[in-house]
Amino acid sequence: MTQEREPRVEELDPALIRAAAAGDLAAFERVVRAYQQHVWRFLRRLLGDPAAAEDVAQETFLRVYRGLPRFAHQAKFSTWVFQIARNAGLDELRRRRRRDRLAAAVRAPAAVGPVGEARAEIEAALADLPLDLREALVLVEVFGLPYADVSEVVGAPLGTVKSRVFRARERLQAWAGAEDGEAVGDV
Amino acid sequence: MTCDDARLAVSLRADGELDPAGVDALDDHLGGCPDCRRFEAGVGRVRAALRFEPIGEAPDVASTVIWRHIRRDIDVSAAKSSWGVAAAVALVAGLVAGATFVGVGREPQAPAAADIPALVVAAQPGVETVDARFTLRESTRPGPRDGRLVYAAPEALALTVGDDRLVADGDRSWQDAARPCSPAPGRVRCPAEERRWVRSVTGREPFSGTAAVPLDLVVPVDSFSLAAATGGAASRTIAGRPAVGAEVTAAQMAPFLEGLAEAAGLRPVHPADPAEVWLDADHLVPLAVTVRAGGDAGRAAWAAAAGVSDTPGAVIVEFAVTSAQVNEPVDPAVFARPGGPADAATDAGFRPGSAAPAPTPSPGALPAGFRPHRAGAVATPGGPEVGVRSWTDGRAWLTVRATAGWSGGRLFGDLGPDVVPVDLGNAGVGYARADGRAVALHGDGLDVVVAGSLAPTDLRAVAAGLGVVGRGVPATWAEAATATITEAARALPGLLVPGEDLAGFGAAAVRIDGDTVSQVYAGPGERGFALVQRSVGHVPPPADGDEVGVAVRGAPGRYSYQRGQLDWVEGGAARSLRSPTLGLPELLAVAEGLEPA
Numbered sequence: 001m002t003q004e005r006e007p008r009v010e011e012l013d014p015a016l017i018r019a020a021a022a023g024d025l026a027a028f029e030r031v032v033r034a035y036q037q038h039v040w041r042f043l044r045r046l047l048g049d050p051a052a053a054e055d056v057a058q059e060t061f062l063r064v065y066r067g068l069p070r071f072a073h074q075a076k077f078s079t080w081v082f083q084i085a086r087n088a089g090l091d092e093l094r095r096r097r098r099r100d101r102l103a104a105a106v107r108a109p110a111a112v113g114p115v116g117e118a119r120a121e122i123e124a125a126l127a128d129l130p131l132d133l134r135e136a137l138v139l140v141e142v143f144g145l146p147y148a149d150v151s152e153v154v155g156a157p158l159g160t161v162k163s164r165v166f167r168a169r170e171r172l173q174a175w176a177g178a179e180d181g182e183a184v185g186d187v
Numbered sequence: 188m189t190c191d192d193a194r195l196a197v198s199l200r201a202d203g204e205l206d207p208a209g210v211d212a213l214d215d216h217l218g219g220c221p222d223c224r225r226f227e228a229g230v231g232r233v234r235a236a237l238r239f240e241p242i243g244e245a246p247d248v249a250s251t252v253i254w255r256h257i258r259r260d261i262d263v264s265a266a267k268s269s270w271g272v273a274a275a276v277a278l279v280a281g282l283v284a285g286a287t288f289v290g291v292g293r294e295p296q297a298p299a300a301a302d303i304p305a306l307v308v309a310a311q312p313g314v315e316t317v318d319a320r321f322t323l324r325e326s327t328r329p330g331p332r333d334g335r336l337v338y339a340a341p342e343a344l345a346l347t348v349g350d351d352r353l354v355a356d357g358d359r360s361w362q363d364a365a366r367p368c369s370p371a372p373g374r375v376r377c378p379a380e381e382r383r384w385v386r387s388v389t390g391r392e393p394f395s396g397t398a399a400v401p402l403d404l405v406v407p408v409d410s411f412s413l414a415a416a417t418g419g420a421a422s423r424t425i426a427g428r429p430a431v432g433a434e435v436t437a438a439q440m441a442p443f444l445e446g447l448a449e450a451a452g453l454r455p456v457h458p459a460d461p462a463e464v465w466l467d468a469d470h471l472v473p474l475a476v477t478v479r480a481g482g483d484a485g486r487a488a489w490a491a492a493a494g495v496s497d498t499p500g501a502v503i504v505e506f507a508v509t510s511a512q513v514n515e516p517v518d519p520a521v522f523a524r525p526g527g528p529a530d531a532a533t534d535a536g537f538r539p540g541s542a543a544p545a546p547t548p549s550p551g552a553l554p555a556g557f558r559p560h561r562a563g564a565v566a567t568p569g570g571p572e573v574g575v576r577s578w579t580d581g582r583a584w585l586t587v588r589a590t591a592g593w594s595g596g597r598l599f600g601d602l603g604p605d606v607v608p609v610d611l612g613n614a615g616v617g618y619a620r621a622d623g624r625a626v627a628l629h630g631d632g633l634d635v636v637v638a639g640s641l642a643p644t645d646l647r648a649v650a651a652g653l654g655v656v657g658r659g660v661p662a663t664w665a666e667a668a669t670a671t672i673t674e675a676a677r678a679l680p681g682l683l684v685p686g687e688d689l690a691g692f693g694a695a696a697v698r699i700d701g702d703t704v705s706q707v708y709a710g711p712g713e714r715g716f717a718l719v720q721r722s723v724g725h726v727p728p729p730a731d732g733d734e735v736g737v738a739v740r741g742a743p744g745r746y747s748y749q750r751g752q753l754d755w756v757e758g759g760a761a762r763s764l765r766s767p768t769l770g771l772p773e774l775l776a777v778a779e780g781l782e783p784a
Binding site for chain 1: 194195198199202203204226228229230232233234236237238245246247248249251252253492493594596597604663665668698700701703705721727728729734749750767
C-alpha cells in the first residue's frame with residue numbers, strides 16, 4: 001500500500017459557520033446537511049445501531065447549534081463536530097450500559113441493518129473491538145482524518161492514537177485473513 | 188526491524204503518517220517477510236470494506252433538528268438564556284463555598300469511619316451465608332417494593348425485588364426481569380404491559396467480572412476497598428443488629444447499586460449524589476443505603492437527560508433491611524433455576540476441570556483459610572485458550588488466569604491502559620490495575636493475571652509467589668508509555684501532582700506521550716479521576732455548549748458538566764482534571780491540593 005492522505009471530510013466556508021453562529025437558520029441547515037452523513041456514519045459504528053445513531057445525530061446537531069456562538073475558530077470545524085458527536089455517543093452508551101451490560105459482555109451480535117453478508121461480517125468484527133480502538137480506526141479509515149485531528153476528537157495524545165489504530169488493525173486481521181481464505185497470524 | 192515494528196510502520200504508512208526516513212527499511216523488511224506482506228494486504232482489505240457505504244443509507248436529520256427542536260425552542264431559550272447562565276454561576280459559587288469533600292477532603296477522618304475499608308476486607312472470610320429481607324423505595328415509584336437477598340459462599344446468590352429475580356449458582360445464572368422499553372419521540376410506543384425477559388448464562392468463569400454475581404450486596408468490598416470513608420461515622424440499630432454508618436457518594440456505592448439494579452431495574456442516580464451507608468457492625472453486611480439528590484448545577488441537566496426530576500436533598504433511593512440472618516443455614520432450593528424457558532441463553536465458555544494448553548500457575552502461599560474452588564479452561568472465538576484457577580474463603584476470592592497464546596498489543600486480562608508498574612522482587616515487574624484489584628505479569632511464553640477481593644498489597648504478594656517472572660511490555664503495547672512520577676516530572680517541567688492529603692485513591696497510573704503527561708487515580712467503587720497536563724499554553728475550544736467559567740487555583744478556568752472536565756492554563760501548560768464520577772466541588776478540591784512534583 002503506498003503512502004497516501006485522503007481527507008474525506010470537507011471543511012466549510014468560515015463565513016457560513018459565522019452566519020450559522022449568528023442565528024441564520026438557513027446557514028445552519030447547510031452546515032447540518034454538509035456533515036449529517038459523516039456524523040450518522042460515525043455514530044452508527046460507535047453505537048452499532050442505525051436508529052440510535054439517528055437519534056444521537058439529532059442530539060449532536062442540537063449541541064452544535066447551542067455551541068456555535070462559542071466556537072472560537074481555533075480548531076477545525078469538522079474536528080469539533082466529530083468531538084461533539086463522540087461525546088453525545090458516549091453519553092448514549094453510558095445510558096445503555098447498565099441494561100446492556102450482561103448482553104454486551106457475552107458478544108451480542110451487532111445490529112448492522114439490512115446489508116450483505118460480507119459487510120455484516122466486517123461490521124460485526126468492528127463492533128467487537130473495544131470502544132477506544134473502534135472510534136480511532138473509524139475516524140482514520142472511514143473519514144481519513146489525520147492522527148492529529150483524531151487526537152483532538154478523542155482527547156488522547158498522538159502516540160496513543162497511533163497505537164490504537166494499529167491495535168485495531170491487528171485485531172481485524174482475523175477477518176481480513178478469512179476474507180482471503182487463509183489464516184493470518186495470531187489474533 | 189522486527190515484525191512488530193514493521194506492522195506498526197505499515198499501519199502508519201496506510202494513513203500517510205510514516206516518517207519518509209522509515210520507508211526504505213519497511214520495504215526491505217516486507218520484501219523478505221510474507222507474514223507482514225499479508226498484514227499489509229489485510230489492512231487494505233479492511234479499509235476497502237469499511238469505506239463501502241451504500242448511497243442514500245444515511246438519514247436526513249437536518250429538517251427534524253431545525254423544525255422540531257430549534258424553531259420550537261427558539262423563543263423560549265432566547266428569553267431564558269441570560270437567566271440560565273447567571274443561575275448556574277450562582278449555584279456553582281454556592282456549592283463551592285459550602286461543599287463537603289467526600290473522599291478527597293482534608294478534614295481529619297473519624298477513626299471509626301477510617302477503619303471501615305480494612306474492616307470490610309477483613310470481614311469477608313467470616314461471611315458464609317446471608318438471608319436478608321428488605322424494602323426498596325424509589326422516588327420514581329409510587330410505593331415500596333419488598334425484596335429478599337439469600338447468599339451462600341462463595342458464589343450462590345438469589346436476589347428478589349418485587350417480581351424481578353436474579354439467581355446465580357456457581358457457573359450459571361438467570362435473570363428474570365421486565366424488559367426495558369425506550370420510546371423514541373414520534374417513533375415507538377412502549378406496550379402498556381411490560382414484557383418479561385428471562386436471560387440465562389452458563390459456563391461462567393469463577394468470580395467472572397462480566398456475567399458478575401453482585402457480591403457487593405453481601406459485603407461491599409469494591410465500594411470500600413480503597414476508601415478512607417469520610418465524615419459522619421456513627422452507630423445505630425437496624426433490624427435488631429448494631430450498625431456502623433458512613434457518608435459517601437453514589438459513585439462509591441455504584442457496585443452495590445448496580446448489583447441491586449440487576450434485579451430491581453433501579454432508577455438512575457447521579458455519581459455525585461450523597462449516599463449514607465449503614466453496615467452490620469459484626470459482618471459488614473449492608474443494612475441500609477440512602478441516596479439523596481445532590482444540588483450540583485450540572486445535575487439538573489443530567490436529570491433532564493435521564494428523564495427524572497428531583498428536588499435537591501430529597502431521598503431518591505432507599506434500601507432498608509427489615510430482618511437479617513448471617514451464617515445461619517439457608518435452603519439450597521432458593522438457588523434453583525426459575526421456571527419457564529429462557530428468552531436468551533448464553534454460554535460464556537468456561538469448562539470446569541478441562542486442562543488448558545499451558546499450566547496455570549498456583550500461588551506459593553495463599554492467604555490463611557483459602558481453599559481451592561472452581562478450576563478449568565475457557566476459550567472464546569478468535570481468542571487464546573485460558574486456564575483459570577480460583578480459591579476462596581467465605582465471600583473472599585482469588586483467581587489466577589493464564590495463557591500461552593496471548594498475541595499481545597496490550598496486557599492480557601483487560602486491565603485497561605492505565606496501569607501502575609509494580610516491583611515484585613524476584614518475580615520481576617507486574618502491572619497493577621489503577622484500583623489495585625488485579626495484577627498482570629507478562630512472562631516468557633506465559634501471560635498471567637491475578638485478581639481478587641483481597642487488599643492490593645496481599646494481591647501483589649500472591650502475584651509475586653506464582654513462580655512467573657514478569658518482563659516489561661514491548662514498546663508497541665498500550666502500556667509501554669507507563670512511567671513513574673519522577674520520569675514524568677523530567678518530561679514535563681512544572682508537572683503538578685496531588686498533595687499528600689488526597690485520601691481514598693490508589694497510586695497513580697502515569698503515562699508520558701510526547702508533550703502530554705496523564706495521571707489516572709482510581710478510588711473505591713467507580714470513583715476516579717484523570718489529571719492530564721500538556722506543554723501548550725491554551726486549552727482547546729469548548730465542545731459541549733454547557734461550559735461554565737470557574738476560578739481554578741486563582742486562574743480563570745472552565746468546567747463542562749457533560750464531560751466532567753475542568754480545564755485551566757498554569758505555568759504555560761494546559762491542565763485538565765476529568766472525572767465521570769467526581770462532581771465539580773470535588774475536582775476543585777483536588778485542583779487546589781495540587782503541588783509541583
